[in-house]
Amino acid sequence: QQQVKQSPQSLIVxxxxxxxxNCAYENTAFDYFPWYQQxxxxxxxxxxxxxxxVSEKKEGRxxxxxxxxxxxxxxHIMDSQPGDSATYFxxxxxxxxxxxxxxxxxxxxxxxxxxxx
Amino acid sequence: xxxxxxxxxYLFRKEGQNVTLSCEQNLNHDAxxxxxxxxxxxxxxxxxxxxxxxxxxxxxxxGYSVSxxxxxxxxxxxxxxxxxxxxxxxxxxxxxxxxxYNEQFFGPGTRLTVL
Numbered sequence: 001q002q003q004v005k006q007s008p009q010s011l012i013v014x015x016x017x018x019x020x021x022n023c024a025y026e027n028t029a030f031d032y033f034p035w036y037q038q039x040x041x042x043x044x045x046x047x048x049x050x051x052x053x054v055s056e057k058k059e060g061r062x063x064x065x066x067x068x069x070x071x072x073x074x075x076h077i078m079d080s081q082p083g084d085s086a087t088y089f090x091x092x093x094x095x096x097x098x099x100x101x102x103x104x105x106x107x108x109x110x111x112x113x114x115x116x117x
Numbered sequence: 118x119x120x121x122x123x124x125x126x127y128l129f130r131k132e133g134q135n136v137t138l139s140c141e142q143n144l145n146h147d148a149x150x151x152x153x154x155x156x157x158x159x160x161x162x163x164x165x166x167x168x169x170x171x172x173x174x175x176x177x178x179x180g181y182s183v184s185x186x187x188x189x190x191x192x193x194x195x196x197x198x199x200x201x202x203x204x205x206x207x208x209x210x211x212x213x214x215x216x217x218y219n220e221q222f223f224g225p226g227t228r229l230t231v232l
Contacts, residue, residue, distance in 0.1 A: 009157070032219060043121075043207050043223035044160070089159060094221040100176065104150070105219055107159035 002027055004092050006108025013115050019077040023090035026071065032093035034105070035064065035075050035081045040084050047088070048075070057100045087112050120144065121224035123208050127231045130195070130202070136226045138193045140208035149191035150209040150221060153177060160207060166191055195229065203231045 005025045013019045013047045023033075034049035050057045050073065057064045063076040077084055090108040121142045125193050130136045140149065152160040162175030166185040180199025185191055188227045193212075195202045209221040 004159075029188070034220065041185075041226070041228075043209075043225050045223065049220065056223055104165055105221060107161075109157070109159045111200075114223060 002094070002106050004090060004106050004108045006090050006111060008022065008111060009109065010112045011114070013080045014114065015080065015117050016079050016080060017082070017115075017116055019080045019115070020074060021113070022074045022088070022093075023108050024070075024072045025054055025092050025106075027092070027094065028071070029094050030092035030106075031095060033064070033073050034091050034093070034107065035062075036089045036091065036107075037086050037087065038110075044089060057067055061106050077113075080113075082115045082117055090093055121208060121210055122223060123206075123224040123227050125227060126225065128227055130229060130231050132231055133197045135161065135194055135196050136229065138195065138206055138208075138229070140193065140224060142189055142191075142210045142222075144210075144212070144222065145188070146210035146212045146222075147188070148219075149185065150211075151175075151181070151191070151193045152207040152209065153172075154205040154207060162207075163193065165168055190229045192222045202229055204229060 004025050035047045036044035037047045038044040048062050050060050050066050052068050061078045064071045088111045091105040093105050120129040124139045149162040150165040154160050161177050163181050166172035169188050172185050182194045191205040205226050207226045211221045
């Protein structure tokens with residue numbers, strides 16, 4: 001019940017196209033949903049995040065769409081560029097039962113995005 | 118520069134040896150985390166610590182140990198009991214006090230290879 005399922009595993013998009021990555025969860029206790037971007041050999045970096053009281057959040061070319069009733073959320077990358085080629089991870093946070101604060105993140109399996117010139 | 122440093126970047130270990138991976142942060146964050154990343158898999162939580170001198174097991178703690186004697190440091194020891202230790206290890210930190218959510222910042226990682 002603490003899993004986050006991410007799809008697709010890999011994605012190839014032409015330059016200028018829209019990249020869409022989907023995630024689904026079961027645990028309704030999750031209260032924070034970040035997306036991370038990771039380049040080869042580097043640590044992941046926070047890209048954009050959303051709380052469940054918001055249905056959409058946009059930052060530049062990156063948009064998170066959140067469907068609370070369906071327990072799904074997705075990342076949309078508009079006008080995809082070759083520099084966006086990376087692995088993307090969705091995640092969900094569950095509050096710590098000990099400290100009643102932000103606890104641990106549960107990560108999806110990752111999507112390897114390749115944007116072709 | 119504020120950030121998280123991990124050392125070494127590459128580490129080679131012989132079977133049966135214990136090795137310790139370093140993680141230091143100067144962000145004044147309360148919480149620190151260790152993840153393991155294998156090809157084609159997401160990040161799996163090994164251990165995490167939300168305050169000094171306290172830590173909890175994550176999903177794959179067997180064969181690993183940690184300590185949190187200082188706020189800025191959270192070293193991970195990979196023991197000989199870990200049967201398949203070859204992986205990319207990532208350390209992260211977050212400021213949990215007064216925040217209801219968990220924004221984690223990651224270090225550059227250590228790639229451990231068992232020979």
